[in-house]
Amino acid sequence: QQQVRQSPQSLTVWEGETAILNCSYEDSTFDYFPWYWQFPRESPALLIAIRPVSNKKEDGRFTIFFNKREKKLSLHITDSQPGDSATYFCAAGGNYAQGLTFGLGTRVSVFP
Amino acid sequence: DMKVTQMPRYLIKRMGENVLLECGQDMSHETMYWYRQDPGLGLQLIYISYDVDSNSEGDIPKGYRVSRKKREHFSLILDSAKTNQTSVYFCASSLYDSGNTLYFGEGSRLIVV
Numbered sequence: 157q158q159q160v161r162q163s164p165q166s167l168t169v170w171e172g173e174t175a176i177l178n179c180s181y182e183d184s185t186f187d188y189f190p191w192y193w194q195f196p197r198e199s200p201a202l203l204i205a206i207r208p209v210s211n212k213k214e215d216g217r218f219t220i221f222f223n224k225r226e227k228k229l230s231l232h233i234t235d236s237q238p239g240d241s242a243t244y245f246c247a248a249g250g251n252y253a254q255g256l257t258f259g260l261g262t263r264v265s266v267f268p
Numbered sequence: 269d270m271k272v273t274q275m276p277r278y279l280i281k282r283m284g285e286n287v288l289l290e291c292g293q294d295m296s297h298e299t300m301y302w303y304r305q306d307p308g309l310g311l312q313l314i315y316i317s318y319d320v321d322s323n324s325e326g327d328i329p330k331g332y333r334v335s336r337k338k339r340e341h342f343s344l345i346l347d348s349a350k351t352n353q354t355s356v357y358f359c360a361s362s363l364y365d366s367g368n369t370l371y372f373g374e375g376s377r378l379i380v381v
Contacts, residue, residue, distance in 0.1 A: 188367040199358060199372035200311065245310065250367040255301050255326055260310040 159183055162246050162259035169266055175233040177262045179246030184227065188250035191220065191231050192258075193242045200245060204231070207250075236266045270295050274359050274373035281380050287346035289376045291359030299362045300342040301326075301370065302334065304355040311358065317342055349380045 159182045169175045179189075190205035206213040206220045206229070213220045217236075222229045233240055243263045249256040272293045281287050293300065302314040303326075313326030315334040323334050331353060335343045342361075346353055359373040 190369070192370075199375050200370075201372065202369045205369075255303075255313040255316045256370060257313070257327075258303075258311040260308065 159257045160246055160248050160259040162262050164262060166263040169236050171236060171238060171266055171268045173236050175236050175264055177231040177244050179259055180228045181248045186248035186250060189229055190247050192245045192247060195242045238266045238268050240264060241266050270371060272359055272361055272371050272373035274376045277374060277376055279378050281349050283351055283380055284348050287349050289344040289357055291342045291373055292340055293361040295361060296339060297361035297363050299364060301360040302344045303358045305358060306355050351380050354378060354380045
């Protein structure tokens with residue numbers, strides 16, 4: 157079964173709106189939650205990450221909200237720009253014996 | 269310059285042929301990974317390597333093997349390729365473990381006919 161779940165599969169917003177991407181996980185031993193973004197025909201790249209010691213991580217227009225009790229997190233993209241159009245992957249990891257486990261991704265389209 | 273380089277970038281092979289995908293990194297990262305990416309399936313971990321000759325299966329290792337004889341190089345081998353191994357393969361590296369940033373290569377697109 158999918159260890160990391162993402163919703164929605166795709167999301168369309170207008171420029172200037174806030175996009176909200178959701179993620180949940182199964183394994184309570186995960187202690188590192190990065191978000192990667194991937195533009196068409198490119199490789200994934202780290203966008204922002206959080207560890208469970210915090211419940212919020214902000215980097216410019218991108219903010220992660222983390223709820224350890226419910227094993228959920230979300231990525232908020234405020235003032236969305238057309239250049240933010242990409243597929244966003246939520247991932248979980250931190251255990252030395254594991255690689256990162258990725259969700260299936262949310263495809264975000266921002267229209268001007 | 270932090271870089272993960274994959275070769276070849278594009279490859280077409282016939283079913284049953286052997287395939288060698290190579291990956292190099294210039295960051296002296298201990299840990300390297302091979303993922304495959306298919307539409308609708310996200311990124312799936314094939315193998316992880318903690319250092320030279322220290323490799324471990326990921327979530328989908330069947331049909332693949334790996335080799336790491338130098339810290340900076342990590343190879344993915346498909347012995348007798350199958351059509352369902354058509355995919356985009358990504359190599360990545362990280363400092364120590366997956367609790368740090370993974371740096372991905374550009375990807376190798378493999379088509380098995």
